[in-house]
Amino acid sequence: MDKVLVTRDIPKNGLDMLKREFEVYVNPYDRNMTKEELIEKIEDVFAVIPMVSDKIDKEVIDRAKKLKIIANYGVGINNVDIEYATKKGIFFTNTPGVLTQSTAELGWALIMACARRIVNSDSFTREGKFTGFAPTLMLGKELYNARIGIIGMGRIGSSVARMARFGFNMDVVYYNRSISDKELIVDTGKIELDELLKTSDVIILTTPLNNESKHLISKREFDLMKSDVVFVNIARGEVVDTDALIDTLRSGKLFACGLDVYENEPDFDKRLLEFDNCVLLPHIGSATIKTREKMADIVANNVISAYQNRCPEFVVNREALCAAEK
Numbered sequence: 001m002d003k004v005l006v007t008r009d010i011p012k013n014g015l016d017m018l019k020r021e022f023e024v025y026v027n028p029y030d031r032n033m034t035k036e037e038l039i040e041k042i043e044d045v046f047a048v049i050p051m052v053s054d055k056i057d058k059e060v061i062d063r064a065k066k067l068k069i070i071a072n073y074g075v076g077i078n079n080v081d082i083e084y085a086t087k088k089g090i091f092f093t094n095t096p097g098v099l100t101q102s103t104a105e106l107g108w109a110l111i112m113a114c115a116r117r118i119v120n121s122d123s124f125t126r127e128g129k130f131t132g133f134a135p136t137l138m139l140g141k142e143l144y145n146a147r148i149g150i151i152g153m154g155r156i157g158s159s160v161a162r163m164a165r166f167g168f169n170m171d172v173v174y175y176n177r178s179i180s181d182k183e184l185i186v187d188t189g190k191i192e193l194d195e196l197l198k199t200s201d202v203i204i205l206t207t208p209l210n211n212e213s214k215h216l217i218s219k220r221e222f223d224l225m226k227s228d229v230v231f232v233n234i235a236r237g238e239v240v241d242t243d244a245l246i247d248t249l250r251s252g253k254l255f256a257c258g259l260d261v262y263e264n265e266p267d268f269d270k271r272l273l274e275f276d277n278c279v280l281l282p283h284i285g286s287a288t289i290k291t292r293e294k295m296a297d298i299v300a301n302n303v304i305s306a307y308q309n310r311c312p313e314f315v316v317n318r319e320a321l322c323a324a325e326k
Protein backbone atom coordinates (compact mmCIF):
# COMPACT_ATOMS: atom_id res chain seq x y z
CA MET A 1 0.00 0.00 0.00
CA ASP A 2 1.32 3.48 -0.81
CA LYS A 3 1.91 5.81 2.09
CA VAL A 4 0.71 9.27 3.05
CA LEU A 5 2.39 11.47 5.66
CA VAL A 6 0.20 13.95 7.56
CA THR A 7 2.32 16.34 9.62
CA ARG A 8 -0.38 17.28 12.18
CA ASP A 9 -3.59 15.51 13.12
CA ILE A 10 -6.40 16.71 10.80
CA PRO A 11 -10.18 16.10 11.07
CA LYS A 12 -11.29 12.47 10.86
CA ASN A 13 -13.35 12.88 7.67
CA GLY A 14 -10.19 13.52 5.64
CA LEU A 15 -8.16 10.82 7.35
CA ASP A 16 -10.95 8.26 6.80
CA MET A 17 -10.97 9.03 3.07
CA LEU A 18 -7.21 8.60 2.89
CA LYS A 19 -7.16 5.39 4.95
CA ARG A 20 -9.36 3.67 2.36
CA GLU A 21 -6.56 4.01 -0.20
CA PHE A 22 -3.31 4.44 1.71
CA GLU A 23 -1.29 3.57 4.75
CA VAL A 24 -1.50 6.86 6.63
CA TYR A 25 1.08 8.10 9.12
CA VAL A 26 -0.12 11.02 11.24
CA ASN A 27 2.40 12.85 13.44
CA PRO A 28 1.34 11.54 16.88
CA TYR A 29 2.69 14.53 18.80
CA ASP A 30 0.87 17.72 19.68
CA ARG A 31 3.56 19.82 18.03
CA ASN A 32 4.98 20.41 14.57
CA MET A 33 7.37 17.81 13.20
CA THR A 34 11.02 18.74 13.31
CA LYS A 35 12.91 18.92 10.05
CA GLU A 36 14.74 15.70 10.96
CA GLU A 37 11.45 13.87 11.58
CA LEU A 38 10.02 15.22 8.35
CA ILE A 39 13.05 14.13 6.34
CA GLU A 40 12.91 10.65 7.87
CA LYS A 41 9.20 10.11 7.33
CA ILE A 42 8.94 11.64 3.86
CA GLU A 43 11.44 9.22 2.32
CA ASP A 44 8.99 6.65 0.93
CA VAL A 45 5.60 8.40 0.85
CA PHE A 46 3.40 9.01 -2.18
CA ALA A 47 1.93 12.16 -0.62
CA VAL A 48 2.67 14.58 2.16
CA ILE A 49 0.01 16.76 3.78
CA PRO A 50 1.98 19.56 5.42
CA MET A 51 0.70 22.46 7.46
CA VAL A 52 1.54 25.96 6.26
CA SER A 53 4.11 26.07 9.07
CA ASP A 54 6.09 23.12 7.65
CA LYS A 55 8.89 24.21 5.37
CA ILE A 56 9.02 21.90 2.36
CA ASP A 57 12.26 23.08 0.80
CA LYS A 58 14.68 21.59 -1.69
CA GLU A 59 16.41 19.50 0.97
CA VAL A 60 13.14 17.92 2.12
CA ILE A 61 11.94 17.34 -1.45
CA ASP A 62 15.22 15.70 -2.38
CA ARG A 63 14.80 13.17 0.43
CA ALA A 64 11.36 12.13 -0.85
CA LYS A 65 11.99 9.36 -3.32
CA LYS A 66 8.39 8.50 -4.21
CA LEU A 67 6.63 11.84 -3.65
CA LYS A 68 3.95 12.74 -6.21
CA ILE A 69 1.96 15.40 -4.35
CA ILE A 70 2.42 18.02 -1.63
CA ALA A 71 -1.13 18.76 -0.47
CA ASN A 72 -0.88 21.83 1.77
CA TYR A 73 -3.47 22.00 4.54
CA GLY A 74 -4.11 25.72 4.00
CA VAL A 75 -4.42 28.35 1.30
CA GLY A 76 -1.01 30.01 1.81
CA ILE A 77 1.71 28.67 -0.46
CA ASN A 78 4.85 30.35 0.84
CA ASN A 79 6.08 27.32 2.84
CA VAL A 80 6.87 25.21 -0.22
CA ASP A 81 9.61 25.52 -2.86
CA ILE A 82 7.07 25.39 -5.68
CA GLU A 83 9.60 25.85 -8.44
CA TYR A 84 11.63 22.88 -7.28
CA ALA A 85 8.58 20.68 -6.67
CA THR A 86 7.36 21.50 -10.17
CA LYS A 87 10.75 20.68 -11.64
CA LYS A 88 10.50 17.29 -9.96
CA GLY A 89 6.99 16.76 -11.39
CA ILE A 90 5.35 16.91 -7.94
CA PHE A 91 1.84 18.33 -7.71
CA PHE A 92 1.43 21.14 -5.22
CA THR A 93 -2.11 21.81 -4.00
CA ASN A 94 -3.78 24.09 -1.44
CA THR A 95 -7.25 24.64 0.02
CA PRO A 96 -8.57 27.98 -1.26
CA GLY A 97 -12.11 29.28 -0.83
CA VAL A 98 -13.33 27.12 2.05
CA LEU A 99 -11.45 29.17 4.62
CA THR A 100 -12.30 32.60 3.24
CA GLN A 101 -15.24 33.30 5.52
CA SER A 102 -13.74 31.89 8.71
CA THR A 103 -10.51 33.84 8.21
CA ALA A 104 -12.35 37.05 7.38
CA GLU A 105 -14.49 36.59 10.50
CA LEU A 106 -11.33 36.13 12.58
CA GLY A 107 -10.04 39.36 11.05
CA TRP A 108 -13.17 41.05 12.27
CA ALA A 109 -12.84 39.45 15.70
CA LEU A 110 -9.39 41.07 15.93
CA ILE A 111 -10.59 44.44 14.66
CA MET A 112 -13.40 44.47 17.22
CA ALA A 113 -11.19 43.19 20.05
CA CYS A 114 -8.67 45.94 19.28
CA ALA A 115 -11.15 48.75 18.78
CA ARG A 116 -13.16 47.97 21.91
CA ARG A 117 -10.35 46.70 24.14
CA ILE A 118 -12.13 43.41 24.66
CA VAL A 119 -9.15 41.43 25.96
CA ASN A 120 -8.11 44.18 28.42
CA SER A 121 -11.71 44.46 29.61
CA ASP A 122 -12.00 40.73 30.16
CA SER A 123 -8.78 40.65 32.21
CA PHE A 124 -9.91 43.69 34.17
CA THR A 125 -13.18 41.98 35.10
CA ARG A 126 -11.56 38.66 35.98
CA GLU A 127 -9.01 40.44 38.17
CA GLY A 128 -11.88 41.81 40.31
CA LYS A 129 -11.28 45.41 39.26
CA PHE A 130 -14.85 46.08 38.11
CA THR A 131 -16.35 48.33 40.75
CA GLY A 132 -19.20 49.79 38.73
CA PHE A 133 -19.99 51.67 35.53
CA ALA A 134 -17.51 54.46 34.89
CA PRO A 135 -17.77 57.03 32.07
CA THR A 136 -14.10 56.80 31.14
CA LEU A 137 -13.54 53.08 31.62
CA MET A 138 -11.99 51.17 28.67
CA LEU A 139 -12.84 53.75 26.03
CA GLY A 140 -12.48 52.39 22.54
CA LYS A 141 -12.80 53.47 18.94
CA GLU A 142 -16.07 53.52 17.04
CA LEU A 143 -16.01 51.79 13.68
CA TYR A 144 -19.27 53.04 12.17
CA ASN A 145 -18.51 55.35 9.21
CA ALA A 146 -14.74 55.02 9.80
CA ARG A 147 -12.35 54.19 6.96
CA ILE A 148 -10.92 50.69 6.60
CA GLY A 149 -7.88 50.10 4.39
CA ILE A 150 -7.55 46.54 3.12
CA ILE A 151 -4.17 45.44 1.81
CA GLY A 152 -4.71 42.44 -0.51
CA MET A 153 -8.21 42.54 -1.98
CA GLY A 154 -8.63 38.87 -2.82
CA ARG A 155 -11.08 36.32 -1.43
CA ILE A 156 -10.42 37.10 2.25
CA GLY A 157 -9.90 40.84 1.76
CA SER A 158 -13.17 41.22 -0.13
CA SER A 159 -15.04 39.24 2.51
CA VAL A 160 -13.64 41.60 5.19
CA ALA A 161 -14.70 44.49 2.93
CA ARG A 162 -18.27 43.22 2.64
CA MET A 163 -18.63 43.00 6.42
CA ALA A 164 -17.12 46.48 6.78
CA ARG A 165 -19.47 48.07 4.27
CA PHE A 166 -22.69 46.29 5.10
CA GLY A 167 -22.12 45.74 8.82
CA PHE A 168 -20.51 49.03 9.81
CA ASN A 169 -21.18 51.36 6.89
CA MET A 170 -17.43 51.86 6.61
CA ASP A 171 -15.64 53.70 3.88
CA VAL A 172 -13.72 50.83 2.27
CA VAL A 173 -10.48 51.45 0.39
CA TYR A 174 -7.96 48.90 -0.76
CA TYR A 175 -4.47 48.40 -2.09
CA ASN A 176 -3.69 45.39 -4.24
CA ARG A 177 -0.87 44.43 -6.58
CA SER A 178 -3.29 44.48 -9.53
CA ILE A 179 -6.76 45.94 -9.92
CA SER A 180 -8.90 43.48 -8.01
CA ASP A 181 -11.88 41.85 -9.69
CA LYS A 182 -13.49 41.83 -6.23
CA GLU A 183 -13.81 45.61 -5.91
CA LEU A 184 -17.31 45.65 -7.38
CA ILE A 185 -18.53 43.69 -4.35
CA VAL A 186 -18.40 46.85 -2.28
CA ASP A 187 -18.21 49.39 -5.07
CA THR A 188 -14.78 50.71 -4.19
CA GLY A 189 -11.52 51.38 -6.00
CA LYS A 190 -7.84 50.72 -5.62
CA ILE A 191 -5.80 53.54 -4.09
CA GLU A 192 -2.07 53.95 -3.65
CA LEU A 193 -0.59 52.24 -0.61
CA ASP A 194 0.65 55.52 0.90
CA GLU A 195 -2.77 57.10 0.57
CA LEU A 196 -4.36 54.11 2.28
CA LEU A 197 -1.83 54.25 5.12
CA LYS A 198 -2.27 57.99 5.65
CA THR A 199 -6.07 58.00 5.69
CA SER A 200 -7.32 54.72 7.20
CA ASP A 201 -8.66 54.34 10.73
CA VAL A 202 -8.34 50.56 10.51
CA ILE A 203 -5.72 48.77 8.41
CA ILE A 204 -5.88 45.04 7.79
CA LEU A 205 -3.41 42.87 5.90
CA THR A 206 -4.87 40.07 3.78
CA THR A 207 -2.21 39.64 1.12
CA PRO A 208 -0.21 36.46 0.49
CA LEU A 209 3.50 36.46 1.33
CA ASN A 210 5.55 36.80 -1.84
CA ASN A 211 8.62 38.73 -3.01
CA GLU A 212 6.71 41.99 -3.29
CA SER A 213 4.87 41.71 0.04
CA LYS A 214 7.80 40.73 2.30
CA HIS A 215 8.14 43.60 4.83
CA LEU A 216 5.60 45.58 2.82
CA ILE A 217 4.84 47.31 6.13
CA SER A 218 8.07 48.67 7.60
CA LYS A 219 9.14 51.84 9.41
CA ARG A 220 8.28 54.16 6.51
CA GLU A 221 4.79 52.71 6.26
CA PHE A 222 4.14 52.84 10.03
CA ASP A 223 5.32 56.47 10.02
CA LEU A 224 2.68 57.31 7.41
CA MET A 225 -0.19 55.84 9.45
CA LYS A 226 -2.60 57.90 11.55
CA SER A 227 -1.60 58.03 15.18
CA ASP A 228 -4.61 56.17 16.53
CA VAL A 229 -4.95 53.49 13.89
CA VAL A 230 -6.08 49.92 14.56
CA PHE A 231 -3.61 47.66 12.77
CA VAL A 232 -4.43 44.00 12.11
CA ASN A 233 -2.40 41.27 10.40
CA ILE A 234 -4.13 38.02 9.42
CA ALA A 235 -1.95 37.46 6.32
CA ARG A 236 1.58 36.26 7.07
CA GLY A 237 3.98 37.54 9.72
CA GLU A 238 6.71 38.34 7.20
CA VAL A 239 4.54 40.97 5.50
CA VAL A 240 5.35 43.17 8.51
CA ASP A 241 8.81 44.17 9.73
CA THR A 242 8.46 43.19 13.40
CA ASP A 243 11.25 45.52 14.59
CA ALA A 244 9.44 48.45 12.99
CA LEU A 245 6.13 47.33 14.51
CA ILE A 246 7.69 47.15 17.98
CA ASP A 247 9.31 50.59 17.59
CA THR A 248 5.95 51.98 16.52
CA LEU A 249 4.16 50.37 19.46
CA ARG A 250 6.83 51.74 21.83
CA SER A 251 6.28 55.22 20.44
CA GLY A 252 2.62 54.87 21.47
CA LYS A 253 1.43 55.58 17.96
CA LEU A 254 -0.97 52.70 17.33
CA PHE A 255 -4.32 52.62 19.10
CA ALA A 256 -4.06 48.85 19.05
CA CYS A 257 -2.67 46.03 17.04
CA GLY A 258 -4.10 42.57 16.42
CA LEU A 259 -1.89 39.77 15.17
CA ASP A 260 -2.77 36.23 14.15
CA VAL A 261 0.53 35.60 12.36
CA TYR A 262 4.19 36.33 13.12
CA GLU A 263 7.61 36.33 11.58
CA ASN A 264 9.42 33.11 12.37
CA GLU A 265 6.43 31.17 13.77
CA PRO A 266 6.12 29.72 16.32
CA ASP A 267 9.11 31.59 17.82
CA PHE A 268 7.44 34.96 17.63
CA ASP A 269 9.17 38.05 19.00
CA LYS A 270 8.43 38.00 22.74
CA ARG A 271 8.85 41.79 22.95
CA LEU A 272 5.28 41.89 21.63
CA LEU A 273 4.14 40.65 25.04
CA GLU A 274 5.10 44.06 26.51
CA PHE A 275 2.14 45.81 24.91
CA ASP A 276 -1.29 45.53 26.43
CA ASN A 277 -2.81 47.20 23.37
CA CYS A 278 -1.82 44.15 21.29
CA VAL A 279 -4.10 41.17 20.85
CA LEU A 280 -1.97 38.13 20.04
CA LEU A 281 -3.52 34.99 18.57
CA PRO A 282 -1.87 31.64 17.73
CA HIS A 283 -2.51 31.55 13.94
CA ILE A 284 -6.18 30.54 14.15
CA GLY A 285 -7.55 32.37 11.10
CA SER A 286 -9.33 29.38 9.59
CA ALA A 287 -9.92 27.57 12.88
CA THR A 288 -13.61 26.76 12.79
CA ILE A 289 -14.86 23.17 12.92
CA LYS A 290 -16.69 23.55 9.60
CA THR A 291 -13.74 25.01 7.74
CA ARG A 292 -11.18 22.58 9.08
CA GLU A 293 -13.41 19.65 8.06
CA LYS A 294 -13.81 21.07 4.56
CA MET A 295 -10.05 21.56 4.34
CA ALA A 296 -9.56 17.91 5.33
CA ASP A 297 -11.95 16.83 2.54
CA ILE A 298 -10.05 18.92 0.02
CA VAL A 299 -6.57 17.65 0.91
CA ALA A 300 -7.79 14.05 0.82
CA ASN A 301 -9.47 14.59 -2.57
CA ASN A 302 -6.35 16.28 -3.93
CA VAL A 303 -4.21 13.30 -2.90
CA ILE A 304 -6.69 10.74 -4.25
CA SER A 305 -6.92 12.57 -7.60
CA ALA A 306 -3.15 12.51 -7.96
CA TYR A 307 -3.15 8.80 -7.07
CA GLN A 308 -5.69 8.17 -9.82
CA ASN A 309 -3.50 10.08 -12.28
CA ARG A 310 -5.94 12.97 -12.47
CA CYS A 311 -5.05 16.60 -12.06
CA PRO A 312 -6.13 17.60 -8.51
CA GLU A 313 -8.81 20.28 -8.35
CA PHE A 314 -6.80 22.79 -6.34
CA VAL A 315 -3.43 22.36 -7.98
CA VAL A 316 -1.14 25.40 -7.82
CA ASN A 317 1.34 24.24 -10.48
CA ARG A 318 -1.43 23.40 -12.96
CA GLU A 319 0.21 25.15 -15.90
CA ALA A 320 3.31 23.00 -15.70
CA LEU A 321 1.84 19.67 -14.68
CA CYS A 322 -1.69 19.50 -16.09
CA ALA A 323 -1.03 20.63 -19.63
CA ALA A 324 -3.92 18.71 -21.13
CA GLU A 325 -6.40 20.12 -18.60
CA LYS A 326 -5.37 23.80 -18.80
Ligand code: NAP
Binding pocket: 075, 076, 077, 096, 097, 099, 100, 103, 151, 152, 153, 154, 155, 156, 157, 175, 176, 177, 178, 180, 206, 207, 208, 209, 210, 211, 212, 213, 234, 235, 236, 260, 261, 283, 284, 285, 286
Ligand atom coordinates in the same frame (compact mmCIF):
# COMPACT_ATOMS: atom_id res chain seq x y z
P1 NAP B 1 -6.28 35.52 -2.76
O1 NAP B 1 -7.73 35.35 -3.06
O2 NAP B 1 -5.27 35.02 -3.73
O3 NAP B 1 -6.05 37.08 -2.50
C1 NAP B 1 -4.83 37.66 -2.35
C2 NAP B 1 -4.90 39.08 -2.91
O4 NAP B 1 -3.67 39.74 -2.59
C3 NAP B 1 -5.05 39.07 -4.42
O5 NAP B 1 -6.02 40.04 -4.79
C4 NAP B 1 -3.66 39.45 -4.91
O6 NAP B 1 -3.71 40.18 -6.12
C5 NAP B 1 -3.17 40.34 -3.79
N1 NAP B 1 -1.70 40.38 -3.73
C6 NAP B 1 -0.83 39.38 -3.97
N2 NAP B 1 0.41 39.82 -3.77
C7 NAP B 1 0.32 41.12 -3.40
C8 NAP B 1 1.27 42.11 -3.05
N3 NAP B 1 2.56 41.82 -3.04
N4 NAP B 1 0.82 43.34 -2.74
C9 NAP B 1 -0.50 43.61 -2.75
N5 NAP B 1 -1.44 42.72 -3.07
C10 NAP B 1 -1.03 41.47 -3.38
O7 NAP B 1 -5.90 34.84 -1.37
P2 NAP B 1 -6.82 34.67 -0.07
O8 NAP B 1 -7.51 33.38 -0.10
O9 NAP B 1 -7.60 35.92 0.14
O10 NAP B 1 -5.67 34.54 1.06
C11 NAP B 1 -4.75 35.59 1.25
C12 NAP B 1 -3.67 35.17 2.23
O11 NAP B 1 -4.19 35.13 3.53
C13 NAP B 1 -3.10 33.76 2.02
O12 NAP B 1 -2.11 33.73 1.00
C14 NAP B 1 -2.53 33.44 3.38
O13 NAP B 1 -1.18 33.84 3.43
C15 NAP B 1 -3.37 34.30 4.32
N6 NAP B 1 -4.24 33.46 5.17
C16 NAP B 1 -4.05 33.48 6.52
C17 NAP B 1 -4.84 32.69 7.32
C18 NAP B 1 -4.67 32.68 8.81
O14 NAP B 1 -4.86 31.66 9.43
N7 NAP B 1 -4.38 33.82 9.43
C19 NAP B 1 -5.84 31.86 6.77
C20 NAP B 1 -5.99 31.88 5.39
C21 NAP B 1 -5.18 32.68 4.59
P3 NAP B 1 -2.89 39.81 -7.44
O15 NAP B 1 -3.94 39.59 -8.45
O16 NAP B 1 -2.06 41.00 -7.71
O17 NAP B 1 -2.08 38.57 -7.16
